[in-house]
Amino acid sequence: MIFIENLTKNFGGKEVLKGVSFEVKKGSITGFIGPNGAGKTTTIKIISGLIRKTRGVVKVLGEDPWDNPKVHEKMSVIFTNLVYPQENTVEEYLKDIGRIYGTDITELVDEFKLRPHLKKKLSQLSSGLAQRVQLVASLIKNPELIIADEPTANLDPPARIEFYEEVKKLNKQGVTFFISSHILSELEKIITDVVFINEGKVTFQGKVEKALKEAEEEEILLVVNDPEKAIKIIGGKIEGSYIKVKGKVRDIVDRLDDAGVEIISLRRSSLDDAFKKLSNI
Amino acid sequence: MMRSRNYQIFSVIFKERFREPTLEFIIPLMLSSNVFINAFYERGNFTIYGIILAFIPLISVSETIAFALALRNIIFVTGDHIYRGSIISFLTFPIKRTDLFLMMYFSDVITPYIIWLSTTEAYILMSGIPVPQFLILIYTIGYFFTENIILSIALTFKSAGIATLLSSFIIGLLFIFGGMLNYYELTQGYHVLGITSSLNPYVLLLYEAVNRKTLPCIYEGITIELIIATVTFFFSLNKFKRLEI
Numbered sequence: 001m002i003f004i005e006n007l008t009k010n011f012g013g014k015e016v017l018k019g020v021s022f023e024v025k026k027g028s029i030t031g032f033i034g035p036n037g038a039g040k041t042t043t044i045k046i047i048s049g050l051i052r053k054t055r056g057v058v059k060v061l062g063e064d065p066w067d068n069p070k071v072h073e074k075m076s077v078i079f080t081n082l083v084y085p086q087e088n089t090v091e092e093y094l095k096d097i098g099r100i101y102g103t104d105i106t107e108l109v110d111e112f113k114l115r116p117h118l119k120k121k122l123s124q125l126s127s128g129l130a131q132r133v134q135l136v137a138s139l140i141k142n143p144e145l146i147i148a149d150e151p152t153a154n155l156d157p158p159a160r161i162e163f164y165e166e167v168k169k170l171n172k173q174g175v176t177f178f179i180s181s182h183i184l185s186e187l188e189k190i191i192t193d194v195v196f197i198n199e200g201k202v203t204f205q206g207k208v209e210k211a212l213k214e215a216e217e218e219e220i221l222l223v224v225n226d227p228e229k230a231i232k233i234i235g236g237k238i239e240g241s242y243i244k245v246k247g248k249v250r251d252i253v254d255r256l257d258d259a260g261v262e263i264i265s266l267r268r269s270s271l272d273d274a275f276k277k278l279s280n281i
Numbered sequence: 282m283m284r285s286r287n288y289q290i291f292s293v294i295f296k297e298r299f300r301e302p303t304l305e306f307i308i309p310l311m312l313s314s315n316v317f318i319n320a321f322y323e324r325g326n327f328t329i330y331g332i333i334l335a336f337i338p339l340i341s342v343s344e345t346i347a348f349a350l351a352l353r354n355i356i357f358v359t360g361d362h363i364y365r366g367s368i369i370s371f372l373t374f375p376i377k378r379t380d381l382f383l384m385m386y387f388s389d390v391i392t393p394y395i396i397w398l399s400t401t402e403a404y405i406l407m408s409g410i411p412v413p414q415f416l417i418l419i420y421t422i423g424y425f426f427t428e429n430i431i432l433s434i435a436l437t438f439k440s441a442g443i444a445t446l447l448s449s450f451i452i453g454l455l456f457i458f459g460g461m462l463n464y465y466e467l468t469q470g471y472h473v474l475g476i477t478s479s480l481n482p483y484v485l486l487l488y489e490a491v492n493r494k495t496l497p498c499i500y501e502g503i504t505i506e507l508i509i510a511t512v513t514f515f516f517s518l519n520k521f522k523r524l525e526i
Contacts, residue, residue, distance in 0.1 A: 051525040
């Protein structure tokens with residue numbers, strides 16, 4: 001769906017993307033992960049045809065996305081904020097898009113429970129509702145690919161979960177997603193593939209399991225009923241209410257069980273850790 | 282029947298500029314404000330002079346409204362969309378950027394002109410006043426000359442505030458100092474009147490009306506205006522085609 005090779009982008013002589021290469025496969029939910037300023041938005045804007053590449057190859061649905069209506073026929077873009085003119089109502093916005101693509105919006109409005117909000121102006125919507133509206137607008141054209149740039153950055157946890165539930169549902173219907181984010185806790189539950197980017201370079205691309213495996217030593221975070229006793233048995237250090245320790249999960253659990261320490265919560269190394277490891281942060 | 286996709290995109294762009302009741306308010310206002318043609322019209326020697334006065338922008342309310350409407354569209358709709366980023370929605374429509382620009386240009390600039398032209402011509406026809414069509418041509422070229430300059434400023438600076446200030450300054454400078462230069466040229470001898478007449482041809486028109494003689498250099502002036510209008514139009518088109526946001 002997306003093929004990028006040796007992509008570079010300069011802004012005023014500064015190289016923001018330094019030979020980025022990766023691929024997004026059909027049917028996947030690919031997470032595009034990196035810290036602020038890594039080049040995520042620049043890459044996404046190039047893929048969306050909003051800015052031009054300096055060098056390299058960019059193919060979206062087999063075509064160069066710059067000034068290419070064919071790409072926009074089948075690809076939707078979702079941003080952190082809804083970018084349509086804010087004086088429009090939800091109804092006007094969705095009907096405008098519906099008219100362009102010859103789609104009746106009634107079904108989508110009901111499916112996404114937007115009927116009570118149709119008369120609200122876009123400027124009056126909460127962040128969660130605005131993202132729901134944006135998602136519906138992106139579906140009107142029946143896209144094969146949806147690009148999302150930090151779509152949950154302004155959302156509270158329930159709204160994030162709701163957004164990602166919709167993403168999962170749509171992916172099952174065959175829509176490919178390419179989602180950038182630096183908040184990984186929810187994203188890592190839904191993505192199938194991952195691209196790590198840091199300082200304008202891709203540091204890893206592949207399946208999520210592979211990324212976690214390549215991060216090697218697992219870092220485990222535990223909450224137990226007796227932290228001091230647990231530290232003596234398994235080592236590690238206390239961080240807030242957690243004990244942070246490296247090792248194999250099975251082994252650590254067994255040793256704490258034998259010592260009679262109750263485990264309240266256990267979290268394995270996350271994409272955050274894998275990203276840090278693979279990006280040398 | 283399903284209309285073409287480009288037509289639907291155009292209707293969205295048009296609607297953004299002319300939300301109800303803009304047209305319902307503007308069209309009758311422009312039509313009735315041509316009353317100044319009658320007000321300045323007098324039988325006898327005053328005839329042509331009065332008609333020219335009635336067609337000078339700012340005195341002519343209809344011309345001023347058309348100019349202000351286009352200026353609002355360029356700076357506070359298209360310019361604002363670029364400044365706030367909502368132009369992204371339009372750039373991700375399935376349409377070539379050149380077509381999108383032409384649709385925006387038609388809505389922003391050409392539509393107010395068409396409204397002005399049709400209401401003015403209708404008024405002239407209904408009033409029976411013999412208005413020289415040369416006045417229509419002068420305003421037409423001047424209109425596109427100034428609006429295209431404003432459009433290129435708005436697309437270059439991408440800020441409503443800067444575009445407003447700079448446009449007011451440049452257009453004001455051209456019109457006021459152009460008028461003064463023309464006056465100086467007319468009183469001191471025609472050295473560069475062809476060039477200065479491009480800045481404010483109305484001074485020459487009034488001179489022609491008062492002295493009852495023709496100044497052929499006025500054609501040089503409107504040709505210069507036409508060239509600048511064409512250059513700034515293609516400059517704006519190129520800016521829009523290369524717009525990165």
